[in-house]
Amino acid sequence: MQVERVRAREEAKAVRPVGPVGPAAGVRRVGDVEAVLAWAYQEQRVTWVEARAGGVGGGGDPYSACRVDGGGRASCQLHPDAEAIHDAVLRLPDWRMRLVIAHSKAGTRPQVYAGNRPRCEPVIVGQFRDGRPRIEIEYDKRRHPIWCAVRYRGFDEDYAGDRRDYREWRLGLMELLPALARLATWRVTGPAAPERPWG
Structure with a gap:
C-alpha cells in the first residue's frame, strides 16, 4: 500500500510542467485520471479547504465548554480545476464517490489480491x-x-467483495472522464489502473 502511495505521488509530480500553466500560458498538464484526482485531493486538499471555508472544524465542542481557536474562513484560494474535479466526484453514485475520494486522498487503489493462490x-x-x-x-x-x-x-469467493469495490472505483474513474475533459489546466487521460488486475 505504501508503494502505491509513493507511485501516485511520483506520477502526480511527473505531470507538472516547468513554467507557467493555464489557459493564459496555453499549456495544459497531461495526466491520467488518478493523477488528477491525487492532485486535487492531496496537493490542493479540496475537502479540507471546503470544510474550512464552511466553518467546519472551528469553534470547539459545545458539550465540554471547550473553545478551540481555528474556526473562520479559509485564507487559501482553491484552484478552479480542483473545485470542478470535486464537484464532478460529488455527482457520482454514493459508494463510488466514497471509494474515489478515499483512495484519491490516500494515493492508493482498492486491494484485489491478484495472484494469490488458495x-x-x-x-x-x-x-x-x-x-x-x-x-x-x-x-x-x-x-x-x-x-x-x-x-x-484465497479462493475467488473470499475476494469477491474487494474485487467489487475495485470495479466500482474504476467505474467511478471512467464516469469522471467526460466532466474532467472541460478542465482548463489539465488534459485528462483514461485510468492507468487495469480493468481486471486479478486476471
Whole structure:
C-alpha cells in the first residue's frame, strides 16, 4: 500500500510542467485520471479547504465548554480545476464517490489480491497471554497431536467483495472522464489502473 502511495505521488509530480500553466500560458498538464484526482485531493486538499471555508472544524465542542481557536474562513484560494474535479466526484453514485475520494486522498487503489493462490491455514480460536495465536488441536492420550482444524482461503469467493469495490472505483474513474475533459489546466487521460488486475 505504501508503494502505491509513493507511485501516485511520483506520477502526480511527473505531470507538472516547468513554467507557467493555464489557459493564459496555453499549456495544459497531461495526466491520467488518478493523477488528477491525487492532485486535487492531496496537493490542493479540496475537502479540507471546503470544510474550512464552511466553518467546519472551528469553534470547539459545545458539550465540554471547550473553545478551540481555528474556526473562520479559509485564507487559501482553491484552484478552479480542483473545485470542478470535486464537484464532478460529488455527482457520482454514493459508494463510488466514497471509494474515489478515499483512495484519491490516500494515493492508493482498492486491494484485489491478484495472484494469490488458495492456501490452507489453521483455525485460530483465541490468543495466549504472550500474544501467540491459539489454534484448535486435538491430542491423543500421550499428548501427541492428532489433527488441527483448518480452513482454505484465497479462493475467488473470499475476494469477491474487494474485487467489487475495485470495479466500482474504476467505474467511478471512467464516469469522471467526460466532466474532467472541460478542465482548463489539465488534459485528462483514461485510468492507468487495469480493468481486471486479478486476471
